[in-house]
Amino acid sequence: MISWSRYFIPTLKESPADAEIASHRLLIRAGLVRKVGGGLYAFLPIGLRVMRKLSQICREEMERAGAIELSMPHLHPAELWREGPRWPAAREIMFRADHAGAGRRGGGEPEFVLGPTHEEIITPLMKAEISSYRDLPKNFFQIATKFRNEIRPRFGLMRAREFVMKDGYSFDADDAGAMRSYGAMKEAYGRFFARSGLKAVVVEADTGVMGGSASHEFMVPAEVGDDDVVHCDACGYAANREKASSGVVAAGAAPAPPAGPTEEFATPGVVTIAALAAPPHGVPAESQFKTLVYMGDGKPFVVILRGSDELEEAKLGGLGFGLWRPATPEEIEPVMGARPGSLGAVRGTIRNPSALAGIFADEAIRLVGNGTTGANRDGFHLRCVNVARDLEITRFGDFRRVRAGEPCPKCGKPLLITRAIEVGHIFKLGTKYSEKYGAVYTDDQKQSHTLVMGCYGIGISRTLQACIEQSHDADGIVWPWAIAPFQVLVCLLDPQAPEAVELGGRLAAAAEGAGADVLLDDRAERPGVKFKDADLVGIPLRVTVGSRGLKEGIVEMKWRNQKEVIKVPLAEAEARIAAAVAGAQST
């Protein structure tokens, strides 16, 4: 039992100016964290208590699923990253950690980096330790601080530069084994979020820079989330928008026949889809081809979309480039022969087609059939361009961004889009890392094989905030029982009265005896202050001992998530509280 007067819970009436969203304000107002710098937070005592509870639940579920805890350094030799498969992309978000002394300040390549995750550490580590099929499968995890130089930290712990993450890595002999490990983690994640009192949904996800063949994210629906989840309530399809597809393009649609000869027409000053759609040209956006030029690992490539569609940049990851970005007009003109606004991919009009790494077309352009596109000559477009006859296409793919209301790819019902916070992400990595570092094992036929890996992350600190975002009201946080910093608050309204103190002590002991973490509010504050603080901090069960009740021969129990005050006769109080605790513990 901890007494509030000797503890440290600095609550605030007003919220700091830089806290925009409810969970961020409450984190600070309820005294869980304080900002130390941009994207850097100190956990105050009750914030730390919640972190510990989340970590412990996570640990239990990992171990139940057969994963083994270990701990790796936060400071990584940059060498290991340079040898890895994603250094060019990953270094953009990494902190360098060189020797700070005047004598050896690093100007060039970093000597050390702060770990944003640990694939580059555990793969070479396990390369040395796992050599036989008898050692497999293995699944390791740690709960540790990660460092990522987010370009724009925001929303408190939601996107911080330093944060706590559970990261795990599985090693299997083959694909089937890796699938089993992946499945076990997916199940364990579901249990972790359920036990922690969060409503998280599983969605198909993009693998991004991680690489790998399959991926799911665990999402907490919330307006303030960074991600969009595309989902279908009819059949249960759910995917991150970056990954989601829709059924706008009927599978196996026959190519439209040419509608006539292609002809060029003058479009001076028309450099946008909207301008071409407006008078005098009046070409509807869905009848236009949108031609975008990107740089992939230093080489230009073209993406063609329907004029009315937007590119989903993450989908370019499937093309095999390590890094990609929009090309600049200066890079585009020598290759295409025109500047953005007059670009097209009609056969024969590209000035230097051999410079291109490919021309990739979104499936949806089949719906255009015969459309209008740039002539690769500034101020001119081409009409009656037939997809099959005229466009130079390396291959088709899904590159467009899904919009709400489009048909579900599985069942055809309208898709919904919801904002969400990503709290967990699992990847079936395959051999991307093990191959790079030469992590192999020998099977029972003396044959050497590459280890098949998976990696699994849960943002612990982000989960804490997502939980507040999901569970609060106008007065403060409403903690789920399992992760509440304290579960029972015994509130002494008259801490000077010896009989009240004695009674409060007994009630607190009863709650503690039943397994609850108990906080005793013995501060010399007015009742209003205590009630406001109790609601703000969000302790699930409040037991109030006050002179008014004592005259009646009762104490009060009140659940934070309910309105009613339950009056309990003094004689039953200890038993009733213990029973309430026992009931809450078992759910």
Next chain:
RNA sequence: CGGGGUGUAGCUUAGCCUGGUAGAGCGCCUGGUUUGGGACCAGGAGGUCGCAGGUUCGAAUCCUGUCGCCCCGACCA
């Protein structure tokens, strides 16, 4: 990295346009009155107005630079 904003006491902020002794609320300290939903009265402590330069008799205020922070976008395992 582009666009916008902002920096005044621990927190929330007024003053800045139009230059002239830096103000309030919360919090804190002392005393008193209060005591079931963030009390009241009286007194008090606390500010190099982010930093550097400039203009001026005089700068929180105007100008330049710089740093931090915030928002939008881009970006984002």
